[in-house]
Amino acid sequence: MKKTDVVVLGGLSGITAGISCRRHYPEKKVILIRKEGTVLIPCGIPYIFGTVGGPENNVVPDGLLEKNGIELVTDEAINLDREKKVVTLKNHEPIQYEKLVFATGSLPLVPPIPGVNKENVFSVRKEFDYLKELLKKVDKAKDIVIIGGGFIGVEFADECRKNRDVNITVVEMMDRCLQLALDNEYCDEARAKLEETGVKVLTNEKVVSINGKEDAVESVELASGKEIKADLVILGIGAIPNSKLAEKSGLELGFRKGIKVDRLMRSYTDKNIFACGDCCTKESFFDGKPSGIMLASVATSEARIAGANLFSPVHHNCGVISVFATVINGRAFGVAGLTERDLKKNGMNIVIGEAAAADTHPGGMPNSTMLKVKLIFAKDTGIILGGAVSGGKSTGEMVNVLSACILHRMTANDIAVFQMGTHPALTSSPIAYPIVNAACKAVLSIKG
Numbered sequence: 241m242k243k244t245d246v247v248v249l250g251g252l253s254g255i256t257a258g259i260s261c262r263r264h265y266p267e268k269k270v271i272l273i274r275k276e277g278t279v280l281i282p283c284g285i286p287y288i289f290g291t292v293g294g295p296e297n298n299v300v301p302d303g304l305l306e307k308n309g310i311e312l313v314t315d316e317a318i319n320l321d322r323e324k325k326v327v328t329l330k331n332h333e334p335i336q337y338e339k340l341v342f343a344t345g346s347l348p349l350v351p352p353i354p355g356v357n358k359e360n361v362f363s364v365r366k367e368f369d370y371l372k373e374l375l376k377k378v379d380k381a382k383d384i385v386i387i388g389g390g391f392i393g394v395e396f397a398d399e400c401r402k403n404r405d406v407n408i409t410v411v412e413m414m415d416r417c418l419q420l421a422l423d424n425e426y427c428d429e430a431r432a433k434l435e436e437t438g439v440k441v442l443t444n445e446k447v448v449s450i451n452g453k454e455d456a457v458e459s460v461e462l463a464s465g466k467e468i469k470a471d472l473v474i475l476g477i478g479a480i481p482n483s484k485l486a487e488k489s490g491l492e493l494g495f496r497k498g499i500k501v502d503r504l505m506r507s508y509t510d511k512n513i514f515a516c517g518d519c520c521t522k523e524s525f526f527d528g529k530p531s532g533i534m535l536a537s538v539a540t541s542e543a544r545i546a547g548a549n550l551f552s553p554v555h556h557n558c559g560v561i562s563v564f565a566t567v568i569n570g571r572a573f574g575v576a577g578l579t580e581r582d583l584k585k586n587g588m589n590i591v592i593g594e595a596a597a598a599d600t601h602p603g604g605m606p607n608s609t610m611l612k613v614k615l616i617f618a619k620d621t622g623i624i625l626g627g628a629v630s631g632g633k634s635t636g637e638m639v640n641v642l643s644a645c646i647l648h649r650m651t652a653n654d655i656a657v658f659q660m661g662t663h664p665a666l667t668s669s670p671i672a673y674p675i676v677n678a679a680c681k682a683v684l685s686i687k688g
C-alpha cells in the first residue's frame with residue numbers, strides 16, 4: 241500500500257488546496273487523485289463552443305502540479321476507510337493518508353422530465369470527451385434549445401451562435417434571465433444584448449417534456465402549450481454537490497447534501513478530513529445562512545484555506561460574498577454581494593448610489609466603453625452590501641474591487657474618499673470614476 245501525508249480528491253479546487261498545503265508545509269507529501277486525465281477550466285467551458293474552439297484549448301496545465309511537487313494519480317476514488325485512513329482506487333493500489341481533502345465538486349442537475357434521456361440532450365459536465373462530443377453535435381445542429389437562463393445557459397447561447405447558422409432559444413422559468421444574480425435593469429440589458437445576436441429568449445416558461453420519435457429530439461414542449469423545434473437540447477439549470485463518496489464513508493452532510501464543514505474547512509465528522517469547493521456546505525458572508533452559491537472564486541478561496549489549515553489553523557472562512565462576471569455579445573456584467581431585489585425581499589433599509597462614465601478619458605479613446613455602476617449600502621450603517629457593474633473588460637476587476645470593499649465592510653464614506661488610480665487609456669477619469677461617484681451620491685442619500 242502506498243503512503244502519503246495528504247490525499248486530495250478532485251480538480252480545480254483540489255489543485256489549489258494541494259498548492260496551498262505545499263506552500264505552508266513544504267515537507268509534506270501530497271497526492272492528488274482525480275478521475276479526469278485532463279482538467280478543463282470549468283468557467284471556460286462555454287467558450288469551447290465558440291471563442292476558444294475546442295476543449296483542448298481550455299485546459300488547466302498539469303505543470304502546476306509538477307512545479308509544486310504534487311504527485312498526480314489519474315483514477316477514481318471509490319472507497320474511503322476513515323478508521324484505517326485508506327482511500328481505495330478503481331485501478332491503482334490503495335493509498336494511506338494522514339489528512340484528506342474532498343474537492344469532488346458538483347454534478348449538473350438533470351430534471352426528471354420526459355425525454356431527458358434522449359441522445360441529443362446534454363447537461364454541462366466538466367468532462368473532456370463528453371464536451372468534445374457535444375461540440376460535434378452543436379456543429380451539426382439546426383435548432384438548439386437551452387433550458388435555463390442562468391449565466392451558464394446564457395453564455396452557452398452566446399457562444400454556440402458564433403460562426404454558425406443555427407436557431408437558439410433559451411427557456412427560463414423565472415421572469416428574467418440571470419435573475420438569481422443580477423438586478424432587473426442589468427438582467428434586461430443582458431437580455432437585449434443576447435437578443436441582438438438573434439438568440440430567442442423565452443421567460444416565464446417551463447419545459448415539461450422533450451419530444452421526438454424514439455431516441456431523437458424533435459421539439460421541446462412548454463407548460464404554456466408552446467412547442468419549440470429542437471434537434472439538440474442543453475441543460476443549464478444548476479448543479480448539486482458531489483458528496484456520494486463522503487456520505488458513504490459516514491461524513492455528515494448539510495445544506496443541499498454538501499459535506500458539512502466548519503470555518504477552518506474541516507469536516508464536522510472527522511478532524512483529519514477537510515473539504516472545499518462545490519462539494520461542501522457554505523454560509524453567506526452577510527447573515528451566516530446556508531448558501532447554495534457555487535463559484536470558482538468561492539471554491540478556490542476555500543481550497544487555499546483548507547490546504548493551509550491541514551496541519552495547524554492559519555485562515556478562517558468568512559463565508560460567501562458571491563462575486564462573478566460574465567460577458568454577453570461583447571458587453572460585460574458583474575456583481576458582488578447582494579442585489580437590491582434580495583435586500584428588499586428581506587426588508588432591509590437600503591440606499592443606492594449609481595454612476596456611469598466612459599472607461600477611458602477622454603471617452604473618445606479607441607475601444608472606450610460606457611461603464612455603469614450601482615452600489616447598495618445599508619441605510620443605518622452606510623456599510624456596502626452589494627454592487628453591480630456593466631461595461632467592458634474592466635467590469636471583472638471592478639466587481640473584484642467591490643468584493644474587497646464588502647469583505648472589509650467599507651462604508652459609502654470610505655469609498656467616496658477612496659484613492660482610485662487612473663490613466664487615460666486604462667480607466668475612467670478621476671473626476672468621474674464611477675465607483676467613487678456612486679458612493680458620493682449614496683453619502684448624500686444617507687445624510688438625508
Ligand SMILES: Cc1cc2nc3c(=O)[nH]c(=O)nc-3n(C[C@H](O)[C@H](O)[C@H](O)COP(=O)(O)OP(=O)(O)OC[C@H]3O[C@@H](n4cnc5c(N)ncnc54)[C@H](O)[C@@H]3O)c2cc1C
Pocket residue numbers: 249250251252253254273274275276279282283284285286315316317318343344345346364366392482485516517518519534535536537538539563564565
Ligand atoms: C459551464 C460553467 C461555467 C462556469 N463559469 C464560472 C465563472 O465564470 N465564474 C465562476 O466563479 N464560476 C463559474 N463556474 C462554477 C465553477 O466552475 C465551480 O464553482 C468550480 O468548478 C468548482 O470547483 P471544484 O473544484 O469544487 O469542483 P469541480 O470543478 O467540479 O472539480 C471536481 C473534480 O473532482 C473530480 N472527482 C469527483 N469525484 C471524484 C472521485 N471519487 N475520485 C477522483 N476524482 C473525483 C471530478 O472529476 C472533477 O475533476 C462555472 C461552472 C460551469 C459548469
